[in-house]
Amino acid sequence: MLIRLFALTVLSLPLTALAAPPVRVSSPDGRIVVELDSDPDGRPTYAVQRDGKPLLAPSRLGFLLVDTPKLDRAIAVTAPRTRSFDETWEQPWGERRRIRNHYNELRVTLAENAKPRRHLDLVFRVYDDGLGFRYEFPRQEGLPTVRIREELTEFTLAGDATAWWIPAGEWNREEYLYHRTPVEAVGDAQTPITFRLADGTHLSIHEAALVDYSGMNLTRVEGRRLKASLTPGIDGAKVTREAPFNTPWRTVQIADDAGGLVTSSLILNLNEPNVLGDVSWVKPMKYVGVWWEMHLDTKTWASGPRHGATNENVMKHIDFAAKNGFGGVLVEGWNVGWDGDWFGNGEDFSFTRSYPDFDLEKLSAYAKSKGVVLIGHHETSANAAHYESQMGAAFDLYQRVGVPAVKTGYVSDAGQAKVIGADGKVHYVWHEGQDLARHHLKVVTEAARRHIAINAHEPIKDTGLRRTYPNWISREGARGMEYNAWGNPGNPPEHEAMLVFTRLLAGPMDFTPGVFGMKTRAPDGVATTWAKQLALYVVIYSPIQMAADLLENYEANPGPFQFIKDVPVDWEETRVLNGEVGDYVTLVRKERGGDNWYLGAITDEEPRTLKAPLSFLDPGRRYTAQIYRDGPMADWKDRREDIVIEEREVGSTDTLELKLAPGGGQAIRFVAR
């Protein structure tokens, strides 16, 4: 028994306050309108419309707290305050140099009408390309420490939509193939989750600035109603914070088409500016590494006769990098600890002691003499507790020998990461909970003190913190190329065209493209054409890009390898010429500090002919288009290597027809003349 009507009667709420008119805020261009209101129980809600059409129906807000009443009912939306903001800021590195941060802000106070009469602020920032909102907990009597059991934020889609999503809470964190379903068939989903509405409008729900908080997943309650489901913590609280503090921003990117999501800078704009000062020591670069051969199981991370990280093998890679213009050489399996049951364990890893056949000092010096750097590697098996006990010394060592970047790894099942709790004991936690959120920022800031960049694998999800900490240079966080080495199944032909509109909306990914050797332990090997492998360097944004293949495959194929040598990793500008989620996409990017443009187009298993108007080129200027395209017989299944390399002279008024083979792609370098 007992329902909403009774609750109201019994609690004797001031109904006038609840019946206050809704509060609204619009995007600078006026198209997006957010409306705050209360439902009949005094539950605050927000709704979003664009061009007068509802996108999100009234959706709940609030918190379930540990051992204290919910922040949920009998809440009035009070004291609305608005402001506008408009600035343009510059990325030290990125997919574009200049970003406009232009929004209208609405701040309200959510105040309980009844005991215990707590309050918090709710802040919306509405952009032309979407919105973000967050809760701000002030210091107040009775709630000095906030222990959040669950965040009650919901996102209720107003109409039918197709969703692309990966499940949450599973064994290996973020490494899944994407589902395409109606929104009504979404399960427990990770973010970003991408939607296409019936009219072609695209949405993506995610979060920005995940700092000292628990990562948000979405659980579909029923129908089109998704609710926040925070990653668990050590105890019953998913988040424990001393007030005052802010939650991360809950973000909804909105665009007229799929490509509009890709060029949105909303996530970055909702992060704080760079706090590291001069970060000229963070160097975008391409790199090679002692890596793919382990995934092919011809070398091993562990010591022994097939050990990959030997002085000889590393020197070979240094020589190759120097000869071909690569900045770095990644070496995995260099340190003691790989010989036991390290999966999800990690206690045996030393981050300062090398295997005897790997001489860090000597190899660093050798690399330096050749004008390249070693890229360090710290596999932690998600044992953050163990890693933190050695991290300082490990970074000191790398700083001393001149290793300017470290790839970290957190291989373990979900829920099996290890941290030291406030009680000084080891606790098992999730990769995306508050404890690992803290850990990752600790790693990044400790590394920054030594001018070291971090590229985290099996990471916490990207929420745009690279703006604040520009040494957090890239990460994994999805199925990368490695799944084509041993996955069963491997990545299907649609995979990268899916990533562009989902995972990559969060930020850069160290996908490690560029594999020509197509036969692997995966049933279909690397399920793309060679031309598509090249296109991935443009399509998948990361300021560090690996040339992942065995060196001999590059040496044997200098033609296509030339594009990998030429393509930059830092960009002045990025545009999307066309694209549909999981089907195909064409991106063009202009190199930073140069006049050349680069195009990457990829398709799924369907062959396609895409039109690429070259209006992005400087008007009146001529370019030599160095084209790497699928050959007439190319196919991801059995003629992956059929590639045609040719040159054409073009200008901004030209339109190219990009013929993509099944599972194919095209890469073009436009050299300004």
Place this chain on the structure above:
Amino acid sequence: MLIRLFALTVLSLPLTALAAPPVRVSSPDGRIVVELDSDPDGRPTYAVQRDGKPLLAPSRLGFLLVDTPKLDRAIAVTAPRTRSFDETWEQPWGERRRIRNHYNELRVTLAENAKPRRHLDLVFRVYDDGLGFRYEFPRQEGLPTVRIREELTEFTLAGDATAWWIPAGEWNREEYLYHRTPVEAVGDAQTPITFRLADGTHLSIHEAALVDYSGMNLTRVEGRRLKASLTPGIDGAKVTREAPFNTPWRTVQIADDAGGLVTSSLILNLNEPNVLGDVSWVKPMKYVGVWWEMHLDTKTWASGPRHGATNENVMKHIDFAAKNGFGGVLVEGWNVGWDGDWFGNGEDFSFTRSYPDFDLEKLSAYAKSKGVVLIGHHETSANAAHYESQMGAAFDLYQRVGVPAVKTGYVSDAGQAKVIGADGKVHYVWHEGQDLARHHLKVVTEAARRHIAINAHEPIKDTGLRRTYPNWISREGARGMEYNAWGNPGNPPEHEAMLVFTRLLAGPMDFTPGVFGMKTRAPDGVATTWAKQLALYVVIYSPIQMAADLLENYEANPGPFQFIKDVPVDWEETRVLNGEVGDYVTLVRKERGGDNWYLGAITDEEPRTLKAPLSFLDPGRRYTAQIYRDGPMADWKDRREDIVIEEREVGSTDTLELKLAPGGGQAIRFVAR
């Protein structure tokens, strides 16, 4: 990076053990086969088929534990042991007297192949009407206390199915309207969840014997894959137990049609036999009460000029009960504590102090003099901590004055129930977590010591514990009649035809039917015909049934009221003549200790003509069928009161045509001649 193939390589599992042939067990009739196996990671799985057709695809088993490695991978299914069991037992009260408990059992040991080499038993019992399985944790080194973070049990439907379900984890626990969706559109769902497969086979997933454990919900991961999602606990553990212990049974009822689920006794069979001994003091009965008038808001629970629980009003109800053959009178709002903000609070309730206008001693004596009993009422607002501090004294009081049954109430939002933890402090918990599971059994056993029966509202879900504790006589746990008093929306015409095949599979419900006064505060009032109100006494099983309406409505309508006076609440046998989930159903029941049969048929908003072959009647015997049917103009919207009451002589070879109006029903009493 790092995947399953690697995990296997790294952990060096004994692959021979994992590759052992699957273990099988069949139902006594051989139609259902359960197969246990391991997936390539050494994860134990079970699969279910019937008549050679897969019902559940291989589905995972295991546990995520607090601060210790998962019980998940690298597990061998070893030491299979089988046995058969066949007995027939008698219910002290129930929907049928005799129940056959006939199953084949398979017990295996799940043993980790690698460190820390833990083990547990997994037991399957396979019946002709479904299966149950549970985990049994033995005492073992390194795992004396088991702290379960999540149960990894999954249920993956093998094919397309329609699902009927209510969402989990929401504000008012179990009181929802049911969704009908494809299985791929199930969200977070409570159990029982009911499925209809393409070939008409019906399944229902639930649990049996929820004792000192956390209630199981189901989260749909993706596709048709549902996983257990236990109700949270006080801290990071959803369940904390000292070994040895068993989990509840995870149950899958399987039937050829919807009606087969209704007559299944699987849930009861998987509970332990009666531990209370002689329970002849537990009396099934019909009752009236000081109740509906509060829901109509003409009286109040709180004190004041409209107080319902006055001596005068209660005596009026006692007189009415005595005159019309009702066993009991429920009185709500009799005790101190209703005047404040008691919703979700409950600290002000006294369970021994009456309001001054309610004289418990005097009224009990008056009731006794009239041959009826008072039914007690304990609204706790889910403050179990507060209730337990007074419960002993409260039951003592009721025992002294001769109150043999208590309706308890747990009105509060989800996650806002209160218990005392092991630390002696008050903690906020869920209605269906381990702490409230313990609390309810504490209430039931304390009540049993005083020969008091318990009818819990806003309860923990029913899992068949009435077999073990026959004084746990009924409960709410779904949207009852009260929603027709004030719900917005109220219960739609399909509601009861939905409950029969979902919530009621778990056990009896104190739905409180029998309302003739159809105009209420709900927009559609009571959205059924009068004939359907009568049919509900047969359709909805409960050993206690309220005549919920205002007394004057019964006095004004002696014709239809006669059926409510006549219908029994305890049964020798129950059969389902026809039915489809959420559409319609016809049940017949034979009274216990008599020769008469009763029929109840209901429909949703669609008018229907149902055939009722009377072959359940004794062959050769004649019966007078006292028929209460929808009149020719009857309709749930505007002619609810159009009822025809007539008599016919019938025998077992007759077939009746039941004409049901939109939102209508039919009730028949077959009096043996």
